Amino acid sequence: MRRFVTKQNRALVSELVRTDFKLRYQGSVLGYAWSLLRPLLLFVILYVVFVKVLKSGGGIPHFPVYLLLGIVIWNFFYEMTVLSLGSIVARGDLIRKISIPRWSIVLSTSISALINLFLNLIVVLVFIFINHVDLLRTSLWLPLILLEVYVLALGVSLFLSAAFVKFRDLSYIWEVVLQAGFYLTPILYSLSIVPPKYQKFILINPLAQSIQDARYAVVTHSPLAITTSRIFHHGWYMYIPFGLVVAALVIGLIYFRRESKYFAENI
């Protein structure tokens, strides 16, 4: 473990993150302001469409915040996996010429995604105050829930970035998988419109579980909220999503470790 957190590696990762961030808003007039402005404007559109026009999410209290929290968590997973997928190939010049630890590239991409997540959460916080949501002590669960999403995304990212070196079709396949996942996860709709026997299948998905838990912890606080633990009546099945997260991380790490030896020649 000590060789992962050397002074050099920390400097490297922080410099890669900085570069990512500087290059992202390169040449735009508003620059870094976009990192807050972009989610804010997107949320306003969603708010108008789903709350004012479609009037969906009838019975749910503070539906706008409920909706945004789900979207923020999903976007984090989406952004991190999509950016990581191409990250190793995009940094091919470094990999072919210098022996930096390969994982530092995926790690720096994931940190960039985390930074964006926190900026988005700041915007969500604004909406929380506007909507007068009571922040209860359950909100303290949020960091742990986000950690779970991060670990899942990291495992998936490691796997995808390593596999993409060999199989370039993966970017298109992953896009389709994410599109399917977006509708299989209760983001735009409420789980209550799904027949109960399918709710179980949906809530096995770690992302659905985290989004529902986060909404319960931060927004609804309702004992009737459909979360994984409630739907499985606190039986051992409720741990399946966590098992999947750990499995994703382990498989991702093992595969990445095995493949990373050959990145330089396969890119």
Place this chain on the structure above:
Amino acid sequence: MSDDNIAIKVEGVGKTFRLPHEKNNSIKSAVINFYKRKRTFEKQVALQDISFEVKKGEFFGIVGRNGSGKSTLLKLLAGIYHPGKGTININGTLTPFIELGVGFSPELTGRENVFLNGALLGFNRSEMEAMYDDIVAFAEIERFMDQKLKNYSSGMQVRLAFSIAIRAKGDILLLDEVLAVGDAAFQQKCYNYFEELKKRKQTVVFVSHDMGAVRRFCTQALLIEDGEIKKSGTPDDVAGQYTLDNIATTEKQTFAEKEKNQKLDTKLVKSLSIKMRSPVSLGLQDQLVFDIKYKLNKPFDVVLGYTISKQGVSVAEMNSKKLKLDNKVNTEHVLTHKTGVEAFNAGAYVIDIAIFDRKGMEIVGYSLNCAQFVIGENDKTKGGIIRVEGEWDQ
């Protein structure tokens, strides 16, 4: 590692690349090929059975022609490639610079690139802050540091990259062809840096085409050809062999092609051979030294002679008429010959030897193309068969 004096130990290393005929990096073609059980790649052996050691404090040169596998070897040492076979032991930290300015981003400013590049070499921000002024001063581009790198001339980029690179610390430095770029003044800076490295006994592995630099800086060298070690030893020997190989190919006068040709009158002569005592590659101030060995079947008055020729033209001949040589039957006699080579121009030369009977100077045996040497002189103003000491008057 048991021996503390060894910086790098390479044992039996081999590397094979699989080169797909049609790059197989889509799932569809992978699936199709899997079912067809067809492997559409060919194996290319880049290196085989490479073993050598680099001791601490050595300036170790690796030379070889393009495609010989020397860059692959460097990348294996740097940990960029994973060896297929064998082991590489590195004792200490190793800093590679395979190329100048790795990771430079044209959209960032010079200043930002300095910090990024520094991080790739293993420096954190505060260390870079401390070195920043020196780096910029050395690159001589103070005025441009807050401009984007894309607005730099290529010379400025190289200077900046180089002045960061020479800050690199590590027990072992790997340098690849860094010298190949830049103007004369810049090259002089590189040379000064190498001198400094050599002086402070820094362990360096240096890959180059420039035999002048190899001779000047290296303390040990290795010649790689077709993925195998062809020669290892002193830089003079290795550089000489390299020059010899190169001249041989470029002049289409491969020594190997021209068969060794010996003919003896076996009634009189049992054997005739030559042994070079000086290195293959000579400078103008060096001496060409060789032994001619002969054995007789019947005593006669022996005279030896040789011809040195270049591109099939005889440029020098000499015989031993002035001497009375041993002619005892069935013992090996050795006659050593020494000559300066200051009258030779750069190029590859071959030696033919002959044995005569003094009576009528009749040839009783000869051996053609039995030794070679190279004059590795770099004076590009002179050529031809003989060397002139001409002067221009304007």
